[in-house]
Amino acid sequence: MTFTDAAMDFDRYDRIRPIRWQGDHLALLDQRKLPFVVEDVACADSDAVARAIHDLVVRGAPAIGISAAWGAVLAGKGVQAANGAEALERLAPALDRLQAARPTAVNLMWALARIRRVMAAAGADWREVLEREARAIETEDLAANRRMGALGAALIAPGSGVLTHCNTGSLATAGFGTALGVIRAGVAGGRIARVYASETRPWLQGARLTAWELLQDGIPATLIADGAAAHLMKGGAVQWVIVGADRICANGDTANKIGTYSHAIAARHHGAKVMVVAPSSTVDMATPAGEGIEIEMRDPAELLSVAGTRTVAEGVQAWNPVFDVTPAGLIDAIVTEKGVVERPDAARMAALFGPGSAA
Numbered sequence: 438m439t440f441t442d443a444a445m446d447f448d449r450y451d452r453i454r455p456i457r458w459q460g461d462h463l464a465l466l467d468q469r470k471l472p473f474v475v476e477d478v479a480c481a482d483s484d485a486v487a488r489a490i491h492d493l494v495v496r497g498a499p500a501i502g503i504s505a506a507w508g509a510v511l512a513g514k515g516v517q518a519a520n521g522a523e524a525l526e527r528l529a530p531a532l533d534r535l536q537a538a539r540p541t542a543v544n545l546m547w548a549l550a551r552i553r554r555v556m557a558a559a560g561a562d563w564r565e566v567l568e569r570e571a572r573a574i575e576t577e578d579l580a581a582n583r584r585m586g587a588l589g590a591a592l593i594a595p596g597s598g599v600l601t602h603c604n605t606g607s608l609a610t611a612g613f614g615t616a617l618g619v620i621r622a623g624v625a626g627g628r629i630a631r632v633y634a635s636e637t638r639p640w641l642q643g644a645r646l647t648a649w650e651l652l653q654d655g656i657p658a659t660l661i662a663d664g665a666a667a668h669l670m671k672g673g674a675v676q677w678v679i680v681g682a683d684r685i686c687a688n689g690d691t692a693n694k695i696g697t698y699s700h701a702i703a704a705r706h707h708g709a710k711v712m713v714v715a716p717s718s719t720v721d722m723a724t725p726a727g728e729g730i731e732i733e734m735r736d737p738a739e740l741l742s743v744a745g746t747r748t749v750a751e752g753v754q755a756w757n758p759v760f761d762v763t764p765a766g767l768i769d770a771i772v773t774e775k776g777v778v779e780r781p782d783a784a785r786m787a788a789l790f791g792p793g794s795a796a
């Protein structure tokens with residue numbers, strides 16, 4: 438049975454919604470506390486949303502773009518303006534603070550650019566236009582994830598084992614997930630026989646979030662230490678490494694969670710393939726190659742502790758880049774809702790996304 442025959446049971450595979458617009462505030466599932474505590478943070482203004490993005494209450498490239506769009510709606514609540522251009526002028530500082538919350542995931546900049554574009558052209562109905570655009574950004578992401586699930590699963594031979602890194606599921610998006618959406622579709626369609634998740638030090642998105650999501654779905658998964666990935670692949674258990682992305686450059690170089698590059702090197706050495714799954718909102722055709730991506734450096738304390746409990750001696754230094762760049766030459770397929778780029782390079786990326794423009 439292939440995934441196309443199995444009607445996706447979205448009631449089973451797509452129930453988690455980390456971002457919920459409530460009309461007067463934005464409810465964000467606090468991902469710092471999962472899986473031990475399931476609790477929301479209520480953001481009543483745009484600066485609360487900016488803090489939530491920076492502090493990883495909400496995280497995942499698409500999810501932070503969607504959250505920032507709703508943050509812009511909250512910023513508009515306190516503004517009196519005759520039209521969108523006037524409102525945009527008043528909103529500019531709040532939008533800049535949202536955009537500065539994290540530097541690597543291009544979805545944050547992409548979502549706010551969409552908001553600024555529609556606001557600049559809006560008339561007296563700018564509040565409705567603003568809320569409509571935020572909702573469109575969210576609903577389009579969910580549709581993209583479901584489409585990518587089908588496109589990505591179609592690349593996977595039945596009986597395959599897959600390894601995923603970090604969290605790219607419903608918690609990182611509007612729902613269903615990017616790489617985890619492909620895994621959901623691949624399992625439902627009988628393509629994927631074994632799922633491995635690497636724990637993803639230091640923030641443990643794999644151990645705490647991906648494992649939790651797959652448990653909710655009833656999908657058996659095996660957690661591994663990040664450092665065990667090459668050893669697992671050496672034994673032939675992994676046919677695909679399936680990951681998300683925070684920014685895909687015009688030549689296909691891809692920034693993703695730290696550790697992705699190591700997995701890709703091991704995959705190439707051991708004959709496994711690498712699939713990057715991300716919506717076109719993650720494609721940045723204005724950045725030619727990976728050297729142009731700002732890699733977020735976070736507080737070393739995140740590396741020196743687990744769940745806030747200090748794990749090493751006082752005074753030890755730590756270096757905490759939270760993304761790395763996998764060169765396009767190590768990627769076998771980039772799956773987006775607009776289509777699949779196999780063996781990505783600048784020409785093949787331009788053929789799907791157009792040269793040098795924002796996707």
Ligand SMILES: CSC[C@H]1O[C@H](OP(=O)(O)O)[C@H](O)[C@@H]1O
Binds near residue numbers: 642681
């Ligand atoms: C579909 S989520 C994309 C991406 O975001 C994650 O980073 P973080 O948890 O720091 O926001 C990770 O890199 C995922 O692959």
